[in-house]
Amino acid sequence: MSGTYEPSIRDAVHRVIRERRDVRTGFRRDPIPDDVLTRILEAAHHAPSVGFSQPWDFLLVRSEETRRRVRELAMRQRDWYADALPAARARAFRGLKIEAILDTPVNIVVTCDPTRGGRYTLGRYSQPQTAAYSACLAVENLWLAARAEGLGVGWVSFFDERELAGLLGIPRHLEVVAYLCVGYVDAFPDEPELAAAGWARRRPLAWAVHEERYGRRTLPGQEPVSLLEETLAAIRPLDEDAVADARSRQDRMTKPRGSLGVLEDVSVQLAGLAGACPPPLPEPAAVAVFAGDHGVHAQGVTPWPQEVTAQMVANFLAGGAVVNAFAAQVGAEVCVVDVGVVADLEPTPGLLPRKVRYGTADMTEQPAMTREEAVRAVEVGVETARDLVAAGNRCLVTGDMGIANTTACAALIAAFTGSDPAAVTGRGTGVDDATYAHKIDVVRRALDRHCPDPADPLGVLAAVGGLEHAAIAGFLLGAAALRVPVILDGVIAGSAALVAAALEPTAKAAWIAGHRSAEPGHAIALRHLGLRPLVDLELRLGEGTGALLALPLVQSAVRALREVATFDSAGVSEKN
Ligand SMILES: Cc1cc2nc3c(=O)[nH]c(=O)nc-3n(C[C@H](O)[C@H](O)[C@H](O)COP(=O)(O)O)c2cc1C
Numbered sequence: 001m002s003g004t005y006e007p008s009i010r011d012a013v014h015r016v017i018r019e020r021r022d023v024r025t026g027f028r029r030d031p032i033p034d035d036v037l038t039r040i041l042e043a044a045h046h047a048p049s050v051g052f053s054q055p056w057d058f059l060l061v062r063s064e065e066t067r068r069r070v071r072e073l074a075m076r077q078r079d080w081y082a083d084a085l086p087a088a089r090a091r092a093f094r095g096l097k098i099e100a101i102l103d104t105p106v107n108i109v110v111t112c113d114p115t116r117g118g119r120y121t122l123g124r125y126s127q128p129q130t131a132a133y134s135a136c137l138a139v140e141n142l143w144l145a146a147r148a149e150g151l152g153v154g155w156v157s158f159f160d161e162r163e164l165a166g167l168l169g170i171p172r173h174l175e176v177v178a179y180l181c182v183g184y185v186d187a188f189p190d191e192p193e194l195a196a197a198g199w200a201r202r203r204p205l206a207w208a209v210h211e212e213r214y215g216r217r218t219l220p221g222q223e224p225v226s227l228l229e230e231t232l233a234a235i236r237p238l239d240e241d242a243v244a245d246a247r248s249r250q251d252r253m254t255k256p257r258g259s260l261g262v263l264e265d266v267s268v269q270l271a272g273l274a275g276a277c278p279p280p281l282p283e284p285a286a287v288a289v290f291a292g293d294h295g296v297h298a299q300g301v302t303p304w305p306q307e308v309t310a311q312m313v314a315n316f317l318a319g320g321a322v323v324n325a326f327a328a329q330v331g332a333e334v335c336v337v338d339v340g341v342v343a344d345l346e347p348t349p350g351l352l353p354r355k356v357r358y359g360t361a362d363m364t365e366q367p368a369m370t371r372e373e374a375v376r377a378v379e380v381g382v383e384t385a386r387d388l389v390a391a392g393n394r395c396l397v398t399g400d401m402g403i404a405n406t407t408a409c410a411a412l413i414a415a416f417t418g419s420d421p422a423a424v425t426g427r428g429t430g431v432d433d434a435t436y437a438h439k440i441d442v443v444r445r446a447l448d449r450h451c452p453d454p455a456d457p458l459g460v461l462a463a464v465g466g467l468e469h470a471a472i473a474g475f476l477l478g479a480a481a482l483r484v485p486v487i488l489d490g491v492i493a494g495s496a497a498l499v500a501a502a503l504e505p506t507a508k509a510a511w512i513a514g515h516r517s518a519e520p521g522h523a524i525a526l527r528h529l530g531l532r533p534l535v536d537l538e539l540r541l542g543e544g545t546g547a548l549l550a551l552p553l554v555q556s557a558v559r560a561l562r563e564v565a566t567f568d569s570a571g572v573s574e575k576n
Helices: 007-019 034-045 064-084 087-094 130-148 161-167 227-234 240-252 262-274 295-299 307-318 322-330 371-390 405-417 433-450 457-464 467-482 491-503 505-510 520-529 545-563
Strands: 056-061 106-112 151-156 175-184 285-292 333-340 351-353 395-401 486-488 511-513
Touching: 007 130, 034 056, 034 106, 034 130, 056 064, 056 130, 064 087, 064 161, 106 130, 130 151, 130 175, 161 175, 227 371, 227 467, 240 262, 240 545, 262 505, 262 545, 285 307, 285 322, 285 371, 285 467, 285 545, 295 405, 295 433, 307 333, 307 395, 322 333, 322 545, 333 371, 333 467, 371 395, 371 457, 371 467, 395 467, 395 491, 395 545, 405 433, 405 457, 405 467, 405 491, 405 520, 433 457, 457 467, 457 491, 467 486, 467 491, 467 505, 467 511, 486 491, 486 545, 491 505, 491 520, 505 511, 511 520
Parallel strands: 285 333, 285 395, 333 351, 395 486, 486 511
Antiparallel strands: 056 106, 106 175, 151 175
């Protein structure tokens, strides 16, 4: 075999890779000739495998009766999944087709034998999971070869694997790796169907390539940049043309000019952010609850024990907190990010384990964290924003959990606004007079010790901030860089926003203050930022609750801009 191929062959390989699609619709009924089917199975069988163990088998399912029963299993799983989804996602999911079991002439089940070849399979000895990986490589070979033949392939994973194996009479020692629906199609979509449906977005390659060390992102031949630098550099102001279009449309909508008050401004802001009028509906939305602990807790600034942070995280994940109730009401997803809880948390669906350190240090004695840790926590927030946006969310919502975190808020707000600690320190969860006076003193002592310089936002964060404050600052910057609106919750988000705005003031273009909390520092922070809160209900809970209440207001503002008729289109006379 020669080592290189002609460019045309190389290009053909890349073309097939690029134009391979997961296909669920548009199948033709015509059968697949035996030689074609054999070719794609040969391709699968030539996949690499751990220790050359070739752990796969291919079961061809043609019987309509069997496929009907398989489809029933898939439909049950589909319903189960749909029932679990937040309302906005469930609405979008209804329009998606997730299988083509009966629409294709043949279904191919790819199995894996994790025991094939005995105990000493080379490579699998260290990593047992490589058996299943090898079977996946066979699937990809089959998928590409099928594409080259004009055959569409749709992978269905909506199964209880044991149930499917039982129905198909697959021996117990084999695992079902893939269930593939295969048939001829006339055309392949240009982009993944889930992308076209707005369910998820393709992540840029540059997000996934790191040079030498995880986190030094770059593409070959380019200079590595830190995630924070890259994010700050990507932030741009509102698009002026879209802003002007949205203003003009608001003025032509069938209502008195300005009658939607602040909601008109919100719709104009979101148009400017999207660079389009009207902007997309900010739905689905996800609230990221960033959780961290605080060394300053040792100073007795709150009557709540520190363990409550981890206990409340468990409550969020079990669906039992106010944030869950409000998110369910407005159809949003809740995810919890452990950026610095003192306890080790069990892996649980919905929990993003991103611990930078086990709580901060006591800011009255030393910096809360190192500068490097502050940057890492900020980058956790940026990555969370990226992940949630790539997963298809069109609106982000901040949330927080951290016993003693209002003490860090007060210190941050005092540092950035120059306010006296007494003016910005609140009662948090409701401390008594003596504890309140002590809390102010603690904030004052921390500020006196560190003399944080607002011109050095990361330095302020490291000295007196919290890990969740840092992550929320990154989340706010990440959303701005991606031009996705983010609704800020209460005082924790407000103080984090001071950090983010000090790093890049233009980021404010993406921010909407969801509510004003009862904490006195919050109003001061919002004023400093020039943000107007949408809701004012004397809430002081955190978790993302106030911001979630504002979500329907933001969505209504955009829906009005998108759907309300104009005087000319509706034939309604304007006032003289
Ligand atoms: C392991 C795996 C399981 C999948 N399961 C399903 C599924 O159950 N239903 C479905 O509609 N698509 C399924 N897909 C297809 C993906 O949604 C699809 O690959 C992705 O959206 C990217 O689109 P593309 O393959 O056209 O590039 C699966 C893909 C993989 C790799």
